[in-house]
Amino acid sequence: MSAPSPSLEVQNLSVFYGPEQVLVDVSLDIFPQQVTALIGPSGCGKSTLLRCFNRLNDLIRGTRVVGNIKLFGQDILTMPSIEVRRRVGMVFQRPNPFPKSIYENIALGLRANGYQGDIDGCIEQSLTQVGLWDEVKNKLKQSALNLSGGQQQRLCLARTLALQPEVILMDEPCSALDPVSTLRVEELIDRLRQHYTIVMVTHNLQRAARLADMVGFMNVRQEGQHRLGELVEYAPVTQVFINPTVDATRAYVNTELAIAPLGQQN
Numbered sequence: 001m002s003a004p005s006p007s008l009e010v011q012n013l014s015v016f017y018g019p020e021q022v023l024v025d026v027s028l029d030i031f032p033q034q035v036t037a038l039i040g041p042s043g044c045g046k047s048t049l050l051r052c053f054n055r056l057n058d059l060i061r062g063t064r065v066v067g068n069i070k071l072f073g074q075d076i077l078t079m080p081s082i083e084v085r086r087r088v089g090m091v092f093q094r095p096n097p098f099p100k101s102i103y104e105n106i107a108l109g110l111r112a113n114g115y116q117g118d119i120d121g122c123i124e125q126s127l128t129q130v131g132l133w134d135e136v137k138n139k140l141k142q143s144a145l146n147l148s149g150g151q152q153q154r155l156c157l158a159r160t161l162a163l164q165p166e167v168i169l170m171d172e173p174c175s176a177l178d179p180v181s182t183l184r185v186e187e188l189i190d191r192l193r194q195h196y197t198i199v200m201v202t203h204n205l206q207r208a209a210r211l212a213d214m215v216g217f218m219n220v221r222q223e224g225q226h227r228l229g230e231l232v233e234y235a236p237v238t239q240v241f242i243n244p245t246v247d248a249t250r251a252y253v254n255t256e257l258a259i260a261p262l263g264q265q266n
């Protein structure tokens with residue numbers, strides 16, 4: 001059986017904030033129906049890399065991205081950014097619903113993208129997908145800000161799913177949530193993998209071990225005054241956690257797990 005085509009092909013990607021280079025020569029292929037987790041110490045460029053996948057770095061003045069990123073074979077660096085952001089959705093660390101009704105949180109994005117179908121039906125479907133429909137169906141006109149943090153995060157995911165993305169990016173999606181909400185969002189991610197490509201940044205190695213198919217370990221290389229982020233090892237989850245091929249990966253994983261052993265992280 002031939003391997004599936006990658007959803008995202010990243011080749012020789014470097015990122016600069018003004019004169020400072022923060023990512024060096026990152027290459028990796030990310031596959032559909034998989035969760036890919038990016039791990040590594042603070043400041044190694046995980047969020048920067050994630051933001052390249054939906055061109056959010058374009059919004060940061062002075063950012064320069066060099067290299068190639070293809071989304072199902074199409075160059076995303078030359079695609080209209082609105083198309084990239086519809087096809088590659090993103091969920092952030094802190095739930096960020098609009099200060100509007102639950103209904104409008106989803107309807108706004110649909111209208112902005114010229115959706116011509118049944119908006120009510122689409123809202124019901126996406127809220128059902130995230131397990132929120134029964135909880136909110138009688139208060140769709142109420143402010144999304146009245147929902148709990150975990151409900152807000154699922155609403156943000158529903159808002160993303162309503163646009164039928166091909167790839168979903170998640171930057172620490174559970175770190176601001178309580179343990180019960182975390183479990184619900186993790187179960188949701190596990191289910192969503194069947195239909196989407198999911199790329200997730202996490203500091204929580206247990207979360208990566210529970211959810212990821214592939215893991216990318218990123219690290220910082222100090223060169224004089226400069227701190228350069230690089231992708232050190234990219235491999236199936238069991239290899240990264242049990243038998244990494246690079247010493248730096250082993251050192252990071254062992255240190256993190258010594259601080260918070262598997263089974264004791266939330």
Ligand SMILES: Nc1ncnc2c1ncn2[C@@H]1O[C@H](COP(=O)(O)OP(=O)(O)OP(=O)(O)O)[C@@H](O)[C@H]1O
Nearest residue numbers: 017022041042043044045046047048049060227229
């Ligand atoms: N908007 C920005 N302008 C300038 N430098 C930035 C900007 N955003 C990030 N950086 C720098 O780029 C480097 C990588 O940051 P990034 O947030 O991508 O790392 P990270 O691995 O996601 O970190 P963390 O795990 O702490 O969230 C850091 O040195 C950071 O200070």
